[in-house]
Amino acid sequence: xSFPRAVAFLWWASLRNRVRRQLQRLRQPKYLVGLVVGGxxxxxxxxxxLSFQRATExxxxxxRMVAELSLGGMLMLxxxxxxxxxxxxxxxxxxxxxxxxxFAAPISRRGLLHYKLARGLFGAAVAAFFTTIFIGRVVSPxxxxxxxxxxxxxxxxxxxxxxxxxxxxxxxxxxxxGVALRWGVLLGLFAAFGLAVYVSILAHPLxxxxxxxxxxxxxxxxxxxxxxxxxxxxxxxxxVALPMAGGAGDFLQALPxxxxxxxxxxxxxxxxxxxxxxxxxxxxxxxxxxxxxRVARVGHIVMRKPFFRLGSLGRPEVALMWKNLIAARRLGGxxxxxxxxxxxxxxxxxxxxxxxxxxxxxxxxxxxIFLALAAMFTVFGPVSLRSDLRxxxxxxxxxxxxxxxxxxxxxxxxLALGLLLGILEAGLLVLAIGLVAGAPGRWGIELWVAGGxxxxxxxxxxxxxxxxxxxAAVVLFPAWLPANGERARGIEAMGQxxxxxxxxxxxxxxxxxxxxxxxxxxxxxxxxxxxxxxxxFAGLTAAAGLAFxxxxxxxxxxxxxxxxxxxxxxxxxx
Amino acid sequence: xxxxxxxxxxxxxxxxxxxxxxxxxxAYGAVKAVQGLTFQVAPGEVLGLVGPNGAxxxxxxxxxxxxxxxxxxxxxxxxHDVAVEPVKAKRALAFxxxxxxxxxxxxxxxxxxxxxxxxxxxxxxxxxxxxxxxxELVGKEKALPGELSRGMKQKLSIACGFLHEPRLILLDxxxxxxxxxxxxxxxxxxxxRAEQGAALVLSSHLLPLVEELCHRIxxxxxxxxxxxxxxAEIRAQLSGAEAGSASxxxxxxxxxxxxxxxxxxxxxx
Numbered sequence: 116x117s118f119p120r121a122v123a124f125l126w127w128a129s130l131r132n133r134v135r136r137q138l139q140r141l142r143q144p145k146y147l148v149g150l151v152v153g154g155x156x157x158x159x160x161x162x163x164x165l166s167f168q169r170a171t172e173x174x175x176x177x178x179r180m181v182a183e184l185s186l187g188g189m190l191m192l193x194x195x196x197x198x199x200x201x202x203x204x205x206x207x208x209x210x211x212x213x214x215x216x217x218f219a220a221p222i223s224r225r226g227l228l229h230y231k232l233a234r235g236l237f238g239a240a241v242a243a244f245f246t247t248i249f250i251g252r253v254v255s256p257x258x259x260x261x262x263x264x265x266x267x268x269x270x271x272x273x274x275x276x277x278x279x280x281x282x283x284x285x286x287x288x289x290x291x292x293g294v295a296l297r298w299g300v301l302l303g304l305f306a307a308f309g310l311a312v313y314v315s316i317l318a319h320p321l322x323x324x325x326x327x328x329x330x331x332x333x334x335x336x337x338x339x340x341x342x343x344x345x346x347x348x349x350x351x352x353x354x355v356a357l358p359m360a361g362g363a364g365d366f367l368q369a370l371p372x373x374x375x376x377x378x379x380x381x382x383x384x385x386x387x388x389x390x391x392x393x394x395x396x397x398x399x400x401x402x403x404x405x406x407x408x409r410v411a412r413v414g415h416i417v418m419r420k421p422f423f424r425l426g427s428l429g430r431p432e433v434a435l436m437w438k439n440l441i442a443a444r445r446l447g448g449x450x451x452x453x454x455x456x457x458x459x460x461x462x463x464x465x466x467x468x469x470x471x472x473x474x475x476x477x478x479x480x481x482x483x484i485f486l487a488l489a490a491m492f493t494v495f496g497p498v499s500l501r502s503d504l505r506x507x508x509x510x511x512x513x514x515x516x517x518x519x520x521x522x523x524x525x526x527x528x529x530l531a532l533g534l535l536l537g538i539l540e541a542g543l544l545v546l547a548i549g550l551v552a553g554a555p556g557r558w559g560i561e562l563w564v565a566g567g568x569x570x571x572x573x574x575x576x577x578x579x580x581x582x583x584x585x586x587a588a589v590v591l592f593p594a595w596l597p598a599n600g601e602r603a604r605g606i607e608a609m610g611q612x613x614x615x616x617x618x619x620x621x622x623x624x625x626x627x628x629x630x631x632x633x634x635x636x637x638x639x640x641x642x643x644x645x646x647x648x649x650x651x652f653a654g655l656t657a658a659a660g661l662a663f664x665x666x667x668x669x670x671x672x673x674x675x676x677x678x679x680x681x682x683x684x685x686x687x688x689x
Numbered sequence: 690x691x692x693x694x695x696x697x698x699x700x701x702x703x704x705x706x707x708x709x710x711x712x713x714x715x716a717y718g719a720v721k722a723v724q725g726l727t728f729q730v731a732p733g734e735v736l737g738l739v740g741p742n743g744a745x746x747x748x749x750x751x752x753x754x755x756x757x758x759x760x761x762x763x764x765x766x767x768x769h770d771v772a773v774e775p776v777k778a779k780r781a782l783a784f785x786x787x788x789x790x791x792x793x794x795x796x797x798x799x800x801x802x803x804x805x806x807x808x809x810x811x812x813x814x815x816x817x818x819x820x821x822x823x824x825e826l827v828g829k830e831k832a833l834p835g836e837l838s839r840g841m842k843q844k845l846s847i848a849c850g851f852l853h854e855p856r857l858i859l860l861d862x863x864x865x866x867x868x869x870x871x872x873x874x875x876x877x878x879x880x881x882r883a884e885q886g887a888a889l890v891l892s893s894h895l896l897p898l899v900e901e902l903c904h905r906i907x908x909x910x911x912x913x914x915x916x917x918x919x920x921a922e923i924r925a926q927l928s929g930a931e932a933g934s935a936s937x938x939x940x941x942x943x944x945x946x947x948x949x950x951x952x953x954x955x956x957x958x
Contacts (some may be wrong), residue, residue, distance in 0.1 A: 226693055233920045416794050416833060427805040429812045434806035438792060511791045515756040518779040677775075680758055 118226050122233070137605050141554075145592075146607045153610025177332040183359050184339070187351025193272050194350065195358035197279040203294075207231050211399045218392060228388055228401075232274070232381070239269035243358075255359060260366045264358030267373050267529045270456050273485055274380035280388040284394075304677035315341035383485045409682045419444045432519055435527035442502040443535050463550065475554035483565075485547035489540045497581030503528045504589040511593070511681045515536035522673025525586065529669065537575025539626060544571050561647050569650030572658035580661050582624055583668050584619045590675050606647040630660030705768065706755065707732045707781075707857045707888030715748050715912075722748040724912045728763070730858065730888040735879070738902030739937075740899040741945050746892045748788075750859050753890065754784035767856045780808060783850035787862035789842040797821070798830040800849055804839035806812040808853035820848040823878060825871070839866035847875070851882065855957035858882060860891045864898065876902060900937040910945050 197206070209217070209231070217227060243265035251261040286293030319338050322330055338344060357373040360366035422444065458481075466477040473685040505527065507514060514524055548567040552560065592615070592641045638653030645652070701711070706729040707746040715723040723745045730736045738746050751757045753764055755771045755778060768782035768790065772920070793802060798817070805813030821827050824844035835841055843866045864872050879902060883889055893899055897907060900920060908916040908923075916923045923940055 414833070418833075421799070425802050425806050427802075427810050429806070429809075431807045431809065436805050438795060438803055438807070441799070442792070442794045510790050510792075512751065512756045512786075516754050516779065516784045518776045519807070520776055678758070681756060 118222050119232070122230055130634030145253055148613065149607035149610035151610065152613055153606035153608070156610065156613060157606060163315065169423070170681075174350070177329075177336065177358075179244070179254060180336060182250075183352070184348075186250075186359070187256070187348065187355045190268065190272055190354045191351040194275055194279075196645055197276040197354075198283070198297065200374060201280075202287045203283040204280065204394040205389060206276055207391050207395055208398050208402065211403045214270070214396055214399045218395075224390070224392075225388065226344045226386070232277070232384070235273040235277070236266075236270045239273055240266045242269050249450055251358070257360070257362065257366075258589075260360055260363070262393070264356075264366065264369075264373070265593065267357055267377055268354045271380055273378045274384055278380060278387060279385045281384065281389050284391075285387065304467040309380040311347035315344040318343075320669055331365050342398070350561065373396075388390070416445050430523075431517075432523040432527040435517075435519070436531040439502045439506075439528065439531035440535060442506060443500065443532065446502065450611045474555065478550045478554045479556045482547040483551040487545045489543040489574055491538050492536055492543070493577050493581070496578055497532070497541070497585050499574075500532055500536065501585075503532045503582060504586045511679075515679075515681060520673060521679075522670060523671045525590065526669045529579065529582050529586050529665075532581030533575070536578035536582070538662065540574040540578065542572060544574070569654035571651075571654065573661070574655045574667070576658040577627070577659035579665050580668075581619075583665050583672070584622045587622070587672055588615055588619065589681060590672050593679070593681075620677070621684050626661065626664045630664065632655045633657070633660050697846075700845045704732055705734060705892065706730060707734075707763075707767060708890065709765040710753065711763040711765075713749070713752060713764060714744070714760045715752050715757060716760045722912050723752065723909075724829055726909070726914055727734070728907055728914070728917055729858070730890060732886045732888050734905065735883050735884050735889040735891060735903045736766060736908040737899035738895075738909070739888055739896065739899055739941060741911040746909065747861055748889065748912075749909070750784065750861050753857075754782060754859050755779050756784070780853075781855060783853070783858040783865055784859045785847055785850045785853040785861065787865050789846035790844060791845060793834055796831050796833055797837075797845055799827060799944055800845060801852055804849045804852050810853050813852065816854075820851055823874070825874070832874055840868060840871055844871065847878075851878075854887075855884075856887055858887055858889045860878060860893075861890065862895075863891065864893070864895065869932045895937075896938045896941060906937065908944055915944055916940075 117247065137146075141150060207228070209227075217230065220583040222230075243262050246265050246269075247258050250260055251265070255261040271364070283297065286297050289296075296378040303554070315338055319334070319341050322334055324330060353372060353376060357366065360369055421437060422440045427433060461472055462481050463478050466474045517524070520526075544567055548563055551563050634653045634657030637656040638649045641649035641652050692882055707798075708730040710726055710728050713723055713726040713788065719814070726749060740746050748757065753766070753771070755764075755775050759772065759824065766778040767849065769778040769781065771778040791800060791813075792803075801813065801817040801820070802834065804810070806816070820829075824847065826848065827840060829837065829841065834845070837845065843863075847863065851899055860879075860941050864875055867875055874900070879889060879891070889902075891899065891903060905917065905919050906923065916926070918926065920937055921939075923944075924935060
């Protein structure tokens with residue numbers, strides 16, 4: 116079997132098996148429900164966008180020109196970055212599997228290059244498809260023509276990036292003269308572009324009365340038609356001429372130039388091919404290492420000391436909390452509270468030096484910002500910080516082997532992150548109250564302090580509740596979570612994610628309502644007696660209610676964790 | 690002298706088993722991975738678990754470690770039923786998987802600290818230093834797992850497993866990733882634990898290793914036990930003129946290829 120036929124077989128078999136597997140998965144209700152929800156979402160968000168004709172008719176005059184310029188500008192930026200950014204080595208990325216399977220096979224370097232170029236063209240078509248859906252609707256009344264044109268344009272840019280990397284590799288071999296030559300040409304082109312803009316503005320200056328309707332648009336349109344700027348912008352315009360064609364006639368007219376550019380770039384790449392194997396292997400290892408970190412659900416690790424020293428005796432689940440707090444500290448950058456605190460102090464101090472009269476308003480503003488941040492940590496903290504069971508998902512079997520009950524494991528995993536968020540939120544609230552203490556404004560110090568004390572126990576309790584809900588998904592529906600650190604693919608996976616998010620919100624709201632009702636009753640009953648100072652008692656009641664619900668949840672989840680079969684339900688399960 | 694050459698009389702005197710497995714079954718949906726396994730391992734005994742790929746070795750080990758719930762049957766570790774008293778049973782054992790599972794953000798020393806708290810190991814620091822020395826990890830205390838080689842990670846995983854001096858050690862391909870010197874040291878280390886009274890269940894495809902270290906061998910295929918006993922006992926149970934001098938490798942091939950036709954007598958406990 117020839118290499119092209121082998122590649123065709125590989126791609127066809129991969130696609131067929133993937134579709135087959137996805138269809139088989141639909142026998143399970145969770146995937147079927149996910150498909151229905153994901154399909155409905157796709158229809159609502161994406162497919163309804165395909166009403167091109169109506170959208171373009173509503174396009175204001177001049178917007179098309181701006182769109183054309185923007186698209187062309189983006190493509191030109193890609194071309195420039197290929198020459199100015201990155202490293203002087205071949206810009207070809209193969210996976211480790213491709214390196215192992217193809218590089219050891221009897222395939223020439225040119226064959227490997229063609230394989231990669233074909234994949235690049237396929238990638239360009241996929242990118243063109245999404246561009247057509249999200250941008251094409253606005254800028255072109257012909258989706259098919261836009262898609263075909265965008266495929267050719269993006270394919271050409273892909274070839275240019277590859278060719279540029281080959282040229283840079285060759286120049287780098289020359290040493291500093293090569294680098295100097297590249298930067299000399301680049302700077303010369305930048306200067307020429309700047310000169311073209313300058314000359315064009317001189318020849319076509321901005322009108323004095325720009326307030327007139329359409330005056331600015333007319334001036335800009337005229338500027339773009341200046342000879343110097345036409346030359347300078349030619350590459351971008353040539354690339355977008357095909358997708359932006361106004362009809363079949365325009366498309367056919369622009370086609371020879373676009374295809375000519377595409378073919379010329381291919382010839383350029385094929386002629387300048389350089390040995391790329393070593394760079395590819397290094398790149399494949401880098402990608403694999405990043406993937407490994409993703410699998411382990413860790414990002415960049417910064418060595419910081421543990422929050423406290425862990426003795427060997429005492430409750431064993433504290434070890435898990437200790438571990439998770441270390442993870443949050445080394446992966447999450449919990450020093451943000453310190454930075455915020457310093458900012459909070461620095462702003463009023465700065466104001467006191469330079470504008471003493473503005474100190475009260477600055478203190479109130481900073482207090483408001485800290486309050487908003489505390490609320491943001493409460494809502495988004497449990498979702499975005501993941502040093503709990505979500506992080507330990509690939510190691511569920513390891514957790515199961517530990518001499519801990521399910522309740523101990525779940526409690527430690529939830530409370531570590533909950534404790535951290537609670538401390539952050541309490542710190543922000545204390546900062547806010549401290550800042551307004553001397554400048555309470557029209558709300559008065561009593562409302563600030565009573566309200567602050569009322570919220571102080573509620574926010575941490577809400578955070579713990581939020582973390583519990585996120586962890587419940589891991590314990591109750593582990594197979595719904597992406598396996599092996601990968602983003603699960605397919606419409607059904609997207610539907611599952613939407614359902615998980617909606618479910619988490621519903622459960623959290625459901626837990627909040629009873630606590631809020633009881634707290635409201637307590638606050639109302641005490642208001643006549645204590646006035647504003649009923650707020651802390653109402654807050655305490657709400658927090659106690661939430662804590663009770665969390666405790667019940669921990670017991671239930673602990674039991675579920677004990678019963679959980681990590682082989683059939685966990686990530687990676689077939 | 691290799692333990693396989695010892696006669697049953699030379700083995701440790703009968704004492705309450707460190708591990709007792711009765712009619713263990715594990716099914717994944719309709720697929721039965723383990724069926725009717727029954728065996729015991731005495732303190733100080735090393736049991737080799739061998740079988741072809743997909744025979745159910747790892748499933749068996751994960752059931753013994755309490756990671757997977759058994760479908761039916763009973764697993765008792767140090768007198769504690771894993772299903773009834775999982776925490777007490779797990780305190781008595783260590784499970785060392787073939788792929789070391791470490792926390793990427795904890796240093797070598799912090800891993801040992803973490804395990805010490807989990808198992809309540811008094812005076813853990815001295816024991817940890819001794820283990821690091823034994824595993825040739827001295828000087829790597831502050832290293833993160835990402836800075837360690839595959840073999841070093843394996844050694845750290847083993848050190849964590851040994852720290853609480855378990856009565857039962859379950860090993861799944863323990864020598865994967867170790868260099869020849871590391872393999873020699875690890876074999877000595879495993880022998881030392883057995884001599885100190887720990888029971889070992891060692892799953893490996895390295896048959897010479899199993900032959901060298903194990904007192905008894907359990908051969909499983911298709912999730913069922915097809916042979917259990919010392920090498921001499923398995924040889925004796927097998928029919929055929931060549932069985933008398935056959936190596937474990939030859940016996941393994943004959944047992945697993947025969948598809949049950951040329952099996953020894955039903956395995957004894």
